[in-house]
Amino acid sequence: MSHPAPAGPVLEVDGVSVRFGALIAVNRVSLSVGRGQIVAIIGPNGAGKTTLLNAVSGFYHPYEGRITFEGKDRTRLQPPDVAALGIARTFQNVALFKGMSVLDNIMTGRLLKMRGSFLLEALYWGPAKRQELEHRAFVERIIDFLEIQAIRKTPAGRLPYGLQKRVELARALAAEPKLLLLDEPMAGMNVEEKEDMCRFILDVNHEFGTTIALIEHDMGVVMDICDRVVVLDYGRKIADGPPAEVRKDQAVLDAYLGVAHE
């Protein structure tokens, strides 16, 4: 993969722990994601991958440690503020507005970029109209990019699962994120859908230079598209490095093949 040299990490997670009562879901995990990289977070079920992602997106607040985004500490921000900073995400369980059209769903990704008064918007007049047209044009570029023209006006709830995942990606992209968090973007997809999704993720990374952190179980996918792999097990980071190295790491093999933990 030929990426421009990272000019300082986009995201830095420093000794972060998240606990739910007595349960420590994420235990002093540190990792950094360089600009323009695709980083995979892998690990067995319950390893704390999604919790870590939730901490980054502001949904959970760490019990200890620091999260720095583009050099600024933002450990304690709320999700909307995180989104405003340029972090967008998709969800493990598809979270679309089922009754709304695909187009409207993606438009919601632009909400943070919209400003104006309720009245002007309602009248669709002046700057409000201009703004709406600009946002629509941007959304159309994403629709074209992800090849979902045919379902533009279809209610999201009527779509097959693979397409819903793609619409979620589209909505995340609509926010023009600097960092994109993907929670199992390929779960439950067939081989063909996975290949498509891989191509879209790579294309997003190439065309927009978006930094991507993703959780994925399919090792083939991870090895193919990621620059770096971070492995979690029982809330702890057990490996971090290029896919080829991580694949050979004994601790990783143990975690996946199952070795008695003391």
Add this chain to the structure above:
Amino acid sequence: MAAVAKSTDAQALDPEHDTFPKLVRLNARRLGNKVAIREKDFGIWQAYTWSQYFEQARLIALGLASLGFARGDRVAIVGDNRPQLYWAVMAAQALGGVPVPIYQDSIEKELEYIVDHAEVRFAVVEDQEQVDKLLSVRARCRHLQHVVYDDPRGMRTYSEPGLVSLAELCELGKKFEVGHPTHFDDEVARGAADDVAILCYTSGTTGAPKGAMLSHRNLIATARNAARCEGLDQDEEVLSYLPMAWVGDHIFSYAQAIIMGFAINCPESPVTVLSDLKEIAPTYFFGPPRIWESILTGVMIRVEDAARPKRAMVHFFLRLAQDIERKRLSRQAVPLWQRLLYLLGSILVYGPLKDNLGFSRVRRAYTAGEAIGPEIFLFFRGLGVNVKQLYGMTEASVFVTIQRDGDVRLDTVGTPITDVEIRISGEGEVLFRSPGVFQGYAKNPEATRQTLEDGWIRSGDAGFLDHDGHLKIIDRAKDVSRLADGTIFAPKFLENKLKFSPYVREAVCIGQGRPCVTAFINIDLAAVGNWAERRNIAYTSYADLAQKAEVYELIHREVERVNRSLAEDEVLRGAQVRRFLILHKELDPDDEEITRTRKVRRGYIAQKYAPLIEALYSGQDRVQVEAKVTYEDGRTGTMRADVSIRDVDVSSAQAAR
């Protein structure tokens, strides 16, 4: 037997306007601000005028010239219907080159054959997918040097030599023009009517594809004659959705559009065609029978989902419309009460339905390539869509016969257009001669000799002219054969009858030299799937659905229906289908079972499915198969399946009544 339509004007073409680039230049002058081409992009129909059309094509041509394009060079055109690709066709012609459009869904092997055989030196393609195919083919095709792509998406990391984007090519063209200000005009002026304008590879049902060479004169004369016969004007709107590699699209979307100056519309993507059709509402439309069929199937599926009173109303009015249309076609009087009801139906059903399908403005629509089911034909004509049948071939620049307005029939393909002569050979084969008759197959004198005799083309179709001069096609001449007991067996005739059922997508009949007729069936996944859901029959895949006992029962009834209709035919009564099976996989051009234009390749199927054919004639009621499938990226895999076989009762003439 012979039918000759009188020519109204001489074959001579004005040397100022005898090639397509010259005609586009004329359009740019005469109709400069009129829309020539639209493309739905980013959700909006973007329009280009004739002067933009000309200017864009000119820049592409100059760009190609800057890369060393020489007269006679072949240019592969690969991609969905895009304005840029139509411009590239003109650009190649302007420089005295020959465009070679290739099916965009061709797998690498097919692409390689054509690129190699046509000695393609340049390729203008749509996107990364096609670039990948051409780059991998380039290693083995020594003529191919330059690949030009339109869509830069995903191309950032490519650094292969000879790879250039269309935007870069146009920049090169602008620079080239500074040093060679008259190059373009000089090259266009050197073009002449008898230059080869396009090389169309026909995916024959046997053997390797053959490249039919059509000259500017062939295309201009034929396109113009057909346009005059049918009264086209410059305000037509066409939807360009059929593959550019198919000669029909070249005639409708390129030749006739340029000659008449009308506008063509490129859909947003292949999957949005039906909604784009609705938005454009073309005035001039062509669809092979399978397109009409799938539109009808779509309508019927939605009607079945409607509330009962609405459904009853739609069915009532559709029956009425077909009844009236049947009377009209057989020239019977339509009673006044029916005409009044039809008016009511127009308001309640026909008008809204036509509007919804995108046929509210259509003045002429055509079907060709295969026989169309009478129900389908009557359905659309009943709605008031002027669908007509035509008969054509690549080798004739498409048009041979067309049904004229007011002279439409169910079972003929119409009368010859201007300047076309038709003759029936002693063996019953249709022969014709016209200004559109091609220049021969590229690098294949043997095939040319077999097809072209003293200016007459052997169509390979068995048919006859009726007493009104209408041409009637029976079957492919070489397919008509006899059963072991000497009964005449016309496989395609039978297959078409089977395919008239909405549940049957494809059928292959076997019987030559056999004791009886048997059939392979491909079900229509959309229609049968919907039928199954309605009956709470669960299924996982095509292979699973195809082997359901209920589905066999459904298809059984369809085969019986075909047998009943055959029982009424004096000659073909003996060739009823005795046994059938539903194939475990869909016939696919990627597996070479059918051509890209969906014509059955009998020889190949007989070979590939030999065990199934043996089982059909052995009295077994199940058979195990193992089939090789080719995935879209060229990989292959195998699937195993258990296929059931069914016996069907033969219908006697008495039972039919």
